[in-house]
Amino acid sequence: MNDVTIRHNSGRERFEVLVGGTVIGKAAYKNYDGGSSPQRIFYHTVINEEYGGQGLAGKLAAVALDETVESGFRIVPICPFIKKYITKNPQYAGDTAPVAPTHLEFLNDALAPRARA
Numbered sequence: 276m277n278d279v280t281i282r283h284n285s286g287r288e289r290f291e292v293l294v295g296g297t298v299i300g301k302a303a304y305k306n307y308d309g310g311s312s313p314q315r316i317f318y319h320t321v322i323n324e325e326y327g328g329q330g331l332a333g334k335l336a337a338v339a340l341d342e343t344v345e346s347g348f349r350i351v352p353i354c355p356f357i358k359k360y361i362t363k364n365p366q367y368a369g370d371t372a373p374v375a376p377t378h379l380e381f382l383n384d385a386l387a388p389r390a391r392a
Contacts, residue, residue: 281338290339292331299323300331302339305385314372315348316382320356336360344370351378
């Protein structure tokens with residue numbers, strides 16, 4: 276599949292996988308500055324079902340985590356896929372912040388307006 280692109284859509288707070296210009300997957304996050312350093316909370320990763328099994332989620336995670344670290348953020352892996360990816364790719368372990376109750380409260384507050392809409 277040659278027409279795969281992975282991009283950072285900062286306006287929508289997510290990294291996206293596109294095939295032929297159509298978004299077919301994303302790794303969603305919220306930036307958090309309540310810690311000792313800026314942090315990026317990854318809370319949801321998904322690839323459209325028809326594109327599953329092609330390694331696209333792993334490629335998405337690699338780009339998202341690499342760019343997050345390069346931008347000076349620590350990774351907060353709430354998303355089960357991102358958490359598992361970090362376990363399998365320990366080079367990110369030193370750039371990861373442990374999930375704390377304050378992260379969950381922040382995320383709950385940040386996503387609550389969506390739930391009401």
